[in-house]
Amino acid sequence: MGFAASVLITICAAAGLEIILDLYFWDTNVKKQGPSDNPGWSSIRYKVYPDINATDNHLRHVILLLEKMGYKQAPIYDSDWDLLWAHEYPFLNASLSLQKVLYHQIVNHFPGIGFITSKVHLSTAALPFMPKAFRLPTQKYDFLKYAENNPDLLFVEKHNNHRFINIRSSSSINLNSSNSFIQEFIQNPFLVDGHKFDIGVYVVLTSVDPLIIYIYTGDALFRYCLAKYYPFDARDVDKYVVGNNYLPTWKVHSLIKYYTTLGGSMQATFDAYVKDQGMNPSEIWLQVEEIIPQTILSKIHEISNKLKMYQSGIFFELLRFDFIVDDALKVYLMEVNMSPNLSSAHFKKNSLLYDQILYSVFNLVGIGSSLKNNRQKLHNKEEIVTSDKNIVINLNNCVRHLCHESCTTKECELCLSCLNVNQVNILKKAYYEHLHKIDMKRIYPKPVANPENFDIEAEVRNLSTKNAWLARWYYWKCKENRSWCQ
Template sequence: MPKSTVKEKSRTGSERYIRFKCSLQNTILDVLRQRPGWQEVTGDSDWDFYWCDVWWMKETFDRAYFDDHVRINHFRNHYELTRKNLIVKNLKRLRRQIERESGKVEAQKCDFFPSTYELPSEYHIFVDEFRRSPGSIWIMKPIAKSQGKGIFLFKRLKDITDWKKGTEYQRLAERDGGPETYVVQRYIEKPYLIGGRKFDIRIYILVTSYNPLKVWLYRSGFARFSNTRFSLESIDDNYIHLTNVAIQKTAPDYDPEKGCKWSTQQLRRYLIAKHGQEAAERLFQQINNVLIFSLQSTQRIMINDKHCFELYGYDILIDSKLKPWLLEINASPSLTASSKEDYDLKFGLLNDVVNILDMDNRLTGREKRVGGFDLLWDDGPIFADETIAADCLNSCAGGTMNSFLGCHNDRIQNLQDIYQAAAVSKK
């Protein structure tokens, strides 16, 4: 069990080190090993910081004792936000609440997820909706899988029947003791295309508390493109319809050097050039709403614990009318890099997660920006400083939220500035 293990290195107590454990062998381990004053421990050794997997949370968290300073990278019931069926249930409940309290117009701000039903429990409700929209395309997703596994498109009820009779479905049902739970969603048939290809946006959000809700938005992310031009003629081709890198990299003509990604900075510049500043800013403000409303939908049921934080990977799709749609939220977004650019992004991202947690006690706690993260919400919206917003490339100035997704990410300079300012204020 973790105990108070922040140890002194010298008799004066002027130097201390932080013991960490990490269950992954990828970028996050590199980040932790390179932090000055941090020391890796293994086995049953005491630790102060643990980047664990979700299974450890399930098996161990409730039985462990933690000192105040200990930090762990998941909330106990994180799945309320990241399970595909549960997030939809929670969003529907939030929408009903907003409609009762503020009316239908305000509740429409929650209309950022497609019509969704859980199978098999809501099969008959789904069938009624399906028959009201003949010819529509639907997408089936297992609730607890990632990287595009088990996903397929269909437009006939017979397709579901045939699929359930298939050997793969039967094998999984036998292994898991019953049929797996799926969600079925109306497919977005008119996505926004660039170069004729579909894409979605991976956005990184850090939540350090649910009560009060405290949310940080990372400036950099990426758009993931399909490898094949979009068409509804072939709904069985995953290279057209699924943008997951795990799917796309298996395409025969996939170029690992080039990949299928744009940075959010590239995407933002493209949208502004194509549609103008106002339309692009309106889109990014709507994305902010998706992020905050989705988190608020679980705020009352999430088990808040001062030891816990969570880095979420949001997947957002834009349609042809520049409307964002929430596709998925990941509690364990991939931290394995697919290229040097991807490694640099994730290394900076993860470093700044640890910087915000501030186990080294170097910050004042009043910062609105730390590295590449901007404080988006702290028991209410955080608004951008006009002087800072004016200096940011294509920023959201003018009294809007402190959101700079896709803006210039001069994180190293920011860290130098805030640490210097914090050192002066502490003297």
């Protein structure tokens, strides 16, 4: 064997020994610093409020999906948690210390959301797409004037402390009743096989200021009244009230061929039925997408003021907007539900709907991020998904106006060099949501379909400063990358 060959063998052997030693020490260190010993490897933690027991079914889908994603449940008053899933409004419970929530902790409600989920607050807000409503006895004279001008109307009478309702004419209502309200009854509902129904649309609010709203497009919840609407009898609430034991889509005769035989969703099934009647269901969904932002905007100042008390943390809101439709396809908003029902205990076939809604929500807001399945320390973890370069838009404009030197002109408001830390975080969050929206569709700021035919300045003219700023950013993202257009 020559000298050169001997040297080569020696070098290779030394290198091999070094690799073996490196692998040994890596393996030893990993075993020593595994999940049980190294806090950096511990599981992400969720907690539920109020605490639940093993027989509770209302959060079953939530908990099963969280645990599939690697979350472990923490005690309710433990301060070490990543997600708080509250089925009830949690901000009145001082022991939860939510005003001290940390920057990475996620809460599934916004402070002040009750301004739109309280039926009395909402129905008496004089929104044009809600049936006219009055509080008693404070708005008694307003009601009398309205009833005089509309003598053929019927009204729903509801007391705030129970769920029972009555349909009455204006002359039979007790105007001195306290703690109740009355609302105009829509007498000409669109019917499917003679049944009145409501539509539940799932909505996610991810930011308040600026406002960002998504709707779930994978399906909607259709609930049909048990009894046929005609002949109408106000004493039979099953004709006009959707109860817990409602008639599901798969038991409505004319819908079976679409839903059961052909495998359509509830929404696709309904749309097919409407088309069979010679009508256009898109008229309904266009109204829905206009009503939802207007509703939230009507109470946004009250919600924003509540949110100012909470300086850190990540808040979002999953809501269900309930609508009815009249025989001319005009859409009316009836109520907005905080913590909407996600239990399939009563209707097993709704199980997939709830799982898919939650999967989309969890991904959208960061609960389901693949980088969060443990707390392992990872250098620049956030930048792997969203970095500064991902939020940059309109570079030519920024150079033309020398925005790297001065930020005094309006043209520089979206240039990276002129953004403050909070603005950068807002845009990175918006970019993250776009990447992870699954079956969610952003409806506010208004999506742009074709930037060449979209007047962005006309669109933002009546928006708040922050909402207009974000709307312009979305517009430029669409203009530069058509995957951002909707």
